[in-house]
Amino acid sequence: MATRVAAAGASSAVLPDGRRVRCVSKRDVPFLYREIFQEKCYLKHGVDLRPGDTVFDVGANIGLFALFAAERCGSHGKVYAFEPLPETFDALRYNVETFCSGKQMGHVVCNHVGVSDGKQSDAKFTYYASAAGWSSMEPNEEEVREAMNTYLDNALVSSSSLEDTWLAKAGTALARYAPRWLYNAAKIAFINSMLRSRQTTSCRLVSVSEAIRMYEVQNVDLLKVDVERAELGVLMGVGQDDWPKIQQCALEVHDLGGERLQEVCALLQDVARFPRVEVEQDVDLRGTKLYNVYCCR
Numbered sequence: 001m002a003t004r005v006a007a008a009g010a011s012s013a014v015l016p017d018g019r020r021v022r023c024v025s026k027r028d029v030p031f032l033y034r035e036i037f038q039e040k041c042y043l044k045h046g047v048d049l050r051p052g053d054t055v056f057d058v059g060a061n062i063g064l065f066a067l068f069a070a071e072r073c074g075s076h077g078k079v080y081a082f083e084p085l086p087e088t089f090d091a092l093r094y095n096v097e098t099f100c101s102g103k104q105m106g107h108v109v110c111n112h113v114g115v116s117d118g119k120q121s122d123a124k125f126t127y128y129a130s131a132a133g134w135s136s137m138e139p140n141e142e143e144v145r146e147a148m149n150t151y152l153d154n155a156l157v158s159s160s161s162l163e164d165t166w167l168a169k170a171g172t173a174l175a176r177y178a179p180r181w182l183y184n185a186a187k188i189a190f191i192n193s194m195l196r197s198r199q200t201t202s203c204r205l206v207s208v209s210e211a212i213r214m215y216e217v218q219n220v221d222l223l224k225v226d227v228e229r230a231e232l233g234v235l236m237g238v239g240q241d242d243w244p245k246i247q248q249c250a251l252e253v254h255d256l257g258g259e260r261l262q263e264v265c266a267l268l269q270d271v272a273r274f275p276r277v278e279v280e281q282d283v284d285l286r287g288t289k290l291y292n293v294y295c296c297r
Contacts, residue, residue: 011023011024011025011026012026013026013029013030015029015033015037016033016037017037019099021062021063021064021091021095021098021099022062022090022091022094022095022098023062023091024062024085024087024088024091024129025128025129028061029062029064032061032062032064033064036064036065036068037064037068041282041292042065042222042224042250043250044250044278044280044292044294045278045280045294045296046278046294046296047222047248047249047250047294047295047296048248049069049072049073049077049221049222050072050073050221051072051073051074051076051077052073052074052076052077053069053072053073053077053221053222054073054077054078054079054080054217054219054220054221054222055069055073055077055078055079055080055106055220055221055222055223055224056080056082056208056211056220056222056223056224057069057079057080057081057082057224058082058115058208058223058224058225058226058227058234059082059083059115059224059225059226059227059228060081060082060083060092060110061083061088061092061226062088062091062092062095063081063083063091063092063093063095063096063108063110064095065224066079066081066092066095066096066100066108066110067095067096067099067100067108069106069222069224070096070100070105070106070107070108071104071105071106072106073106074104074105074106075104075105075106076106077106077107078106078107078108078109079106079107079108079109080108080109080111080211080215080217081096081108081109081110081111082111082113082114082115082206082211083110083111083112084112084113084114084125084201084203084204084205085125085127085201085203086112086201086203087127087129088127089110089112092110093110096108096110109215111206111211112203112204113203113204113205113206114203114204114205114206114227114230115205115206115207115208115211115227115234115237116205116206116207116230116233116234116237117207117233117234117236117237118205118206118207118209118210118237120205121204121205122202122203122204122205123202123203123205124200124201124202125200125201125202125203126198126199126200127198127199127200127201128195128197128198128199129197129199138228138229138230146288146289206237207237207238207239208223208234208237208238208242209237209238209239209242210237212242212245217245218245219245219247220245220246220247221247221248222247222248222249222250223238223246223248223249223250223251224249224250224251225249225250225251225252226251226252227252228252228254229254229256229260231251231252231253231254231260231264232260232263232264232267234251235251235264235267235268235272236267238272240271243271243272243273244273246272247296247297248294248295248296248297249268249272249274249293249294249295249296250292250293250294251264251292251293252290252291252292252293253290253291253292253293254289254290255289255290255291256289261279261291261293264293265277265279265293268293268295272295274295274296274297275297276295276296277293277294277295278293278294278295279291279292279293279294280292280293280294
């Protein structure tokens with residue numbers, strides 16, 4: 001059983017489609033909605049979802065991709081969502097129970113567990129209440145700082161991927177018109193304020209293959225993975241006999257040490273036997289170690 005983090009109080013945010021969802025860090029929600037529902041960031045390079053599909057959503061966060069997948073897969077589809085952090089899981093479960101009851105929605109099964117390589121039964125997670133998307137069982141605050149610095153530089157100058165909020169407007173004005181020292185100081189203060197919200201919690205772990213056996217799943221049409229530097233462990237938790245059951249993968253990869261991306265791609269090609277693996281980097285993340293990887297049979 002997971003050790004509960006001290007409750008910070010439930011927050012909510014209204015999506016552009018009018019749904020009010022429960023969340024942990026409110027500023028994450030517009031970004032998540034845009035990349036999942038508008039940009040369809042997990043459905044690229046031939047990866048798609050069809051009615052009746054089965055999805056494994058590893059690193060489900062507050063459940064926006066689970067909602068998206070349930071809509072795409074329809075009433076005969078199934079989504080297995082895995083989220084280890086207590087507050088984030090509570091938001092996931094609430095959003096699924098609230099918005100996945102319609103006849104046209106797929107059935108979503110929420111699992112309060114982390115997913116790894118199957119070598120350990122539980123792990124400690126670092127949780128950021130002010131930036132839930134940074135939470136991880138493999139924390140690396142140096143990489144977070146580097147990635148956020150680069151992302152803010154790219155996004156604030158172009159304003160292309162920022163929401164229309166006072167904070168975004170203030171940041172854009174600083175980036176364009178303020179002295180460089182003031183802009184850099186504001187960036188550091190903003191990032192530090194989110195990192196200071198760190199807490200730790202423990203949670204049970206399963207592997208993908210254990211979940212396949214537990215739910216007697218015959219076919220996984222999409223394995224989506226977004227687990228903040230723990231993605232290689234997730235893939236290593238797929239047994240050789242189970243890879244043929246997995247038809248498509250879409251995952252975020254942190255290229256740690258300049259080797260992780262190559263390791264992930266090699267595993268998908270040589271072990272999982274996907275005929276083609278595609279790598280993409282968002283324009284606002286150029287210069288960071290963050291990449292998206294896609295493959296399908």
